[in-house]
Amino acid sequence: MFWVDEQNSGSRTITSSNNDDTQEILAYFTRSYCKNKRGTEMEEKILVTGGAGYIGSHTVVQLLEAGLSVVVFDNLSNSSRAVIDRISKLTGSKSLDFIEGDIRDRTAVRHALRDQKISAVVHFAGLKAVGESETEPLKYYDNNVSGSVVLLEEMMKTDINTIVFSSSATVYGNPEYSQYHEDTPPAPANVYGRTKLIVEDILRDLKKSQPSWRIALLRYFNPVGAHDSGLIGENPKGIPNNLMPFIAQVAVGVRQKLSVYGNDYPTPDGTGLRDYIHVEDLAAGHLATLQYLKIKPTLLTLNLGTGQSYSVLDIIKAFEKASGKAIPYEVVGRREGDLAEYYADPSLAEKILGWKAQLGIDRMCADTWRWKKNNPAGYSNIK
Ligand code: NAD
Ligand code: UFG
Numbered sequence: 001m002f003w004v005d006e007q008n009s010g011s012r013t014i015t016s017s018n019n020d021d022t023q024e025i026l027a028y029f030t031r032s033y034c035k036n037k038r039g040t041e042m043e044e045k046i047l048v049t050g051g052a053g054y055i056g057s058h059t060v061v062q063l064l065e066a067g068l069s070v071v072v073f074d075n076l077s078n079s080s081r082a083v084i085d086r087i088s089k090l091t092g093s094k095s096l097d098f099i100e101g102d103i104r105d106r107t108a109v110r111h112a113l114r115d116q117k118i119s120a121v122v123h124f125a126g127l128k129a130v131g132e133s134e135t136e137p138l139k140y141y142d143n144n145v146s147g148s149v150v151l152l153e154e155m156m157k158t159d160i161n162t163i164v165f166s167s168s169a170t171v172y173g174n175p176e177y178s179q180y181h182e183d184t185p186p187a188p189a190n191v192y193g194r195t196k197l198i199v200e201d202i203l204r205d206l207k208k209s210q211p212s213w214r215i216a217l218l219r220y221f222n223p224v225g226a227h228d229s230g231l232i233g234e235n236p237k238g239i240p241n242n243l244m245p246f247i248a249q250v251a252v253g254v255r256q257k258l259s260v261y262g263n264d265y266p267t268p269d270g271t272g273l274r275d276y277i278h279v280e281d282l283a284a285g286h287l288a289t290l291q292y293l294k295i296k297p298t299l300l301t302l303n304l305g306t307g308q309s310y311s312v313l314d315i316i317k318a319f320e321k322a323s324g325k326a327i328p329y330e331v332v333g334r335r336e337g338d339l340a341e342y343y344a345d346p347s348l349a350e351k352i353l354g355w356k357a358q359l360g361i362d363r364m365c366a367d368t369w370r371w372k373k374n375n376p377a378g379y380s381n382i383k
Contacts (some may be wrong), residue, residue, distance in 0.1 A: 044067075044069065044120075045068070045070070045071060045119055046063055047073055047113060047120075048072050049074065049103055049121065049122070050123070050124030051070065051073065051122075052074040052079035052080065053078060054223070055279055057086075058227055058232065058280060058282070059122060059282075061090055061232070061283070062284060062287050063122075063290075064087070064093040069096075070095060071099060071116045072084060072096070072097070072098045073099045073101050073109070074125065076100060077127075080235070080379035082379040083232060086379075090227065090231050090232065099112050102147070103125050103150060103151050104147045104150055109150055109151055110157070113155060113160055114158050120214075120294075121151070121163045122163075122164045123163055123165050124166045126144045127192070128192060129192070130170070130192045130337065133195070140195050141195060144199065148202065152202070156210075161213040162293050162294075163213075163214075163216070164218060164293070165203060165216065165217050166218060167200055167218055167219045168193065168219055169220065169221045170188055170189075170190065170196060174189055178309075178342050178343060180342060180345060182219075182301050182302065186200075200217045200301070203215050203217060212297055213297070214293035214298065215293075216289045216300040218285065218289065220282060220304050220305070221274070221276070221343065221344050222243075222244075222274045222275060222305075223276075223279045223282050224276045224278065224279065225244075225368055226368055226370065227279075227367070228367050228370070230367075230374040231371075233378075243258075244315065244319075244364070245368075247316065247327055248371075250328065250329075251319060251323045251325040252373060257329055257330055258316070258327060258328070258329040260316075260331045261312075261332060261333070262331070262335070263331045264334075268311065271311045271312035272339070272341065273311050273341035273343070274342065274343070275306055275342065276310055278358075285349065285353070285355050289355075291353075302352065303344040303346055303348065304346070305346050306344065306357040307357075309343040314361070316329060318361045318362060318364075322365035322366040322368075322369050323365070323373075
């Protein structure tokens with residue numbers, strides 16, 4: 001098997017047949033990704049849909065720091081324009097553009113792809129509230145599925161064939177085992193998860209019909225944490241659905257106490273176990289994926305998690321340690337649809353990309369706390 005770097009070094013051909021070589025190749029591309037022969041920056045421009053959101057904004061910072069140009073395309077339905085200013089401040093980069101637009105708006109997507117001379121797309125844009133997806137399914141199918149189809153059709157027309165898609169561990173549903181491997185048959189148990197699986201299926205079909213496409217389906221486990229500058233972080237609107245942002249709001253005094261959803265699960269302390277992954281590790285996974293797709297026209301399906309799970313009580317304790325604040329909580333009934341435990345088998349991502357999550361639970365809590373302490377109202381008080 002041989003891989004050719006078609007876009008970067010032009011003539012370089014790399015012969016490889018095993019994963020040790022992958023490490024070497026990735027190291028080469030990490031060094032040379034953005035440089036041409038004279039050592040100046042290449043015109044690599046990435047369109048990041050949903051780039052003003054939580055995971056998107058952290059990924060944009062790392063893309064800019066790697067020397068890439070970025071166009072954020074976001075309708076700001078769950079984010080703020082202030083994020084873009086924060087990213088500019090953080091990186092000092094002049095290579096960031098922002099387009100306020102909706103992925104379902106064909107003309108806007110076409111202009112963004114064509115006018116900006118985009119080489120690859122990282123597709124975060126989507127709605128993600130599981131409960132809302134059950135009560136407003138059409139909103140989710142329209143936004144997440146129809147929006148993705150419009151984006152892909154316009155990519156096809158503009159000959160852009162590299163895409164990294166934000167999928168989710170939710171696609172697995174409720175399998176027999178708690179450790180999810182990429183081969184675990186997907187069977188999502190809610191509308192949100194089904195929208196993710198449908199887009200995965202669309203991309204798999206696209207790859208079959210257009211073998212030159214370079215596609216990654218990244219299944220995130222539970223993203224938490226924030227950039228260590230305290231300038232960007234998760235900024236949920238209304239009452240947070242998820243554990244870490246809720247705890248952060250309790251710590252900062254916005255909410256009185258946390259409801260722990262059940263302590264009668266078959267787990268060591270009775271509360272739910274999850275694979276929490278630092279958003280900075282997740283962002284690094286996207287950069288590694290883009291680098292890999294650049295050298296290999298393939299379709300990747302990868303878990304991005306740590307492989308380790310923590311209980312709700314573990315997270316409360318770690319957050320109290322990081323913040324020095326007590327987190328009052330009350331145990332209430334189980335939340336419908338919750339599972340006792342699940343976590344990633346992250347070994348395939350390490351084998352293929354050479355990527356592995358580095359940051360532990362203490363860093364996840366410390367960085368979340370720094371962000372929340374510095375921005376108790378999130379971005380809402382920032383012009
Ligand atoms: P987020 O809501 O913070 O970011 C999503 C961004 O997409 C927002 O800025 C929103 O304004 C934008 N957006 C939504 N619909 C759009 C549309 N039609 N056109 C243009 N922009 C649109 O969410 P996040 O946590 O950063 O998640 C990013 C992606 O990762 C989502 O696709 C989500 O489903 C997926 N994901 C998230 C998690 C998680 O727990 N955070 C877990 C697994 C997968
Ligand atoms: N929990 C509480 N109280 C809360 C919130 C959560 O006890 O106020 C518990 C839950 O019962 C669960 C754990 O904390 O045991 C984690 O819950 P989250 O809501 O933070 O995360 P989930 O695992 O339920 O789901 C999240 C996202 C999904 C995404 C999935 C990826 O909500 O969209 O992670 O694995 F797909």
